[in-house]
Amino acid sequence: MSATTQDVVSTRVDSTLGVIYIAVAISSMIYGTTCLQAFLYYRSWRSKDDCLVLRYGIAVSMLIDTLHQAFVLHLGYDYLITHFGDYTGPYTSLPWSAPAQVLCLSISAFLLNSFLTARIWRLTHSAALTVILGLLTIGTAATNIAFALRGYDYNSLIEGLVLLKPHGIAGIAVSIATELSLAASLSYQLYKNRTGTATTDDFITKVILHAVPTGMLMTPLNIADLVAYVIAKDNLYVLLFNFILAKLYTSAFLTTLNIRDYLRHISMETRELKTMMDAHPLTVFFSRTPRPSDHCERASSHSERNGCRGVDDSVLSLDDYAEGEVIHIRPLSRELDPAS
Numbered sequence: 001m002s003a004t005t006q007d008v009v010s011t012r013v014d015s016t017l018g019v020i021y022i023a024v025a026i027s028s029m030i031y032g033t034t035c036l037q038a039f040l041y042y043r044s045w046r047s048k049d050d051c052l053v054l055r056y057g058i059a060v061s062m063l064i065d066t067l068h069q070a071f072v073l074h075l076g077y078d079y080l081i082t083h084f085g086d087y088t089g090p091y092t093s094l095p096w097s098a099p100a101q102v103l104c105l106s107i108s109a110f111l112l113n114s115f116l117t118a119r120i121w122r123l124t125h126s127a128a129l130t131v132i133l134g135l136l137t138i139g140t141a142a143t144n145i146a147f148a149l150r151g152y153d154y155n156s157l158i159e160g161l162v163l164l165k166p167h168g169i170a171g172i173a174v175s176i177a178t179e180l181s182l183a184a185s186l187s188y189q190l191y192k193n194r195t196g197t198a199t200t201d202d203f204i205t206k207v208i209l210h211a212v213p214t215g216m217l218m219t220p221l222n223i224a225d226l227v228a229y230v231i232a233k234d235n236l237y238v239l240l241f242n243f244i245l246a247k248l249y250t251s252a253f254l255t256t257l258n259i260r261d262y263l264r265h266i267s268m269e270t271r272e273l274k275t276m277m278d279a280h281p282l283t284v285f286f287s288r289t290p291r292p293s294d295h296c297e298r299a300s301s302h303s304e305r306n307g308c309r310g311v312d313d314s315v316l317s318l319d320d321y322a323e324g325e326v327i328h329i330r331p332l333s334r335e336l337d338p339a340s
Contacts, residue, residue: 015235016090016158017079023236023243024076030247031069037254038062046260054115058254061111065250068104071097072243090157090236098160099151105246106144109175109218112253113137116182123189133185136178143171158234165229168238172226179219217252221245 041047041058074097083089117137121130147167154160161168225241232238 012234013087015237017087019236019240020076020079020090023240024072026240027069027072027243027247030244030251031065034062034065034247034251034254037251037258041254041258044258046257050257054257057111057115058257061108061250061253064104064107064111065247068101068108068246071101071104075101091159091234092156094151094154094157094160096152098157099148101246102148102151102242103145105242105249106141106148108246108249108253109144110137110141112249113140113178113182115253115256116186120182120185120189123186129185133178133181136174136181140171140174140178143167143174147171157236157239161229161232161236161238162234165232168229169226172222172229176219176222176226179222183219218245218248221248 038058042055047055075095078093078095078097079089083093086092113133114137117130117133120133124130147164150164150167151160154163221241221244225238225245228237228241
């Protein structure tokens with residue numbers, strides 16, 4: 001490499017070696033939280049009720065995530081320590097761990113997407129929808145695994161990323177389509193299970209708000225990964241998003257399972273509130289400043305003596321009250337209590 005090229009490469013160290021350093025640091029932090037989530041899962045009573053396939057699936061997912069972290073550390077060590085001072089490393093060499101970490105990313109995504117597909121099957125029992133989502137999941141995994149294996153055909157990291165760009169863009173696009181389809185299907189099926197009862201619908205809404213975004217978290221990152229790959233020329237920003245995505249797939253898998261205790265707690269609170277409401281029904285009393293055109297004339301004499309307080313529901317409606325007026329809602333038992 002000529003002196004001029006050396007100078008140009010040196011000025012881009014922030015977008016190559018700097019990105020690798022940041023990516024390794026963020027990946028390590030997320031891996032730590034994932035290990036904690038795995039500990040909490042196997043320690044919880046819910047895990048003991050899960051089927052063996054799911055429990056072993058979590059173990060395999062953690063094994064893949066651990067291997068990915070080892071590959072990430074090896075890649076960072078190779079460029080930052082072994083070739084210390086060589087700013088041209090990404091342009092001249094390709095550690096074996098670089099394609100290997102993409103392979104781990106593909107498997108982690110496959111495990112999470114398979115779990116979500118199985119969950120949708122349990123909700124819908126729709127063979128057609130399950131087959132479509134299953135084919136998308138398998139297609140995503142196959143495309144990304146092929147991309148990882150083709151990476152070994154090149155002599156440098158930058159060269160492989162540039163020459164495999166069409167394949168890489170296709171893989172990311174399929175990943176985005178798969179994750180959006182899974183999230184949309186899960187949201188729709190949960191929404192369709194609404195019963196019209198306020199407490200039940202409120203609980204389902206909370207399930208959607210808490211569970212679905214867990215799976216959708218990867219979609220904006222995949223979009224950012226796609227943008228970084230499309231505009232990338234000789235930088236490694238796409239590698240940063242790859243490292244983070246690989247970690248978040250496993251983290252999202254565990255979060256989806258660990259959040260069940262929280263959702264169960266919400267469900268219990270909702271049932272307790274419904275029981276309390278059934279036992280102590282509410283009556284609505286309207287309180288406002290009388291207007292000349294109000295309906296006090298139609299109220300009973302008892303209501304007139306109390307300043308229109310307690311007007312019969314059949315006489316007044318919400319339309320009889322101006323915007324901004326206060327509506328007091330109190331338990332009926334309190335109104336009937338002589339001591340009140």
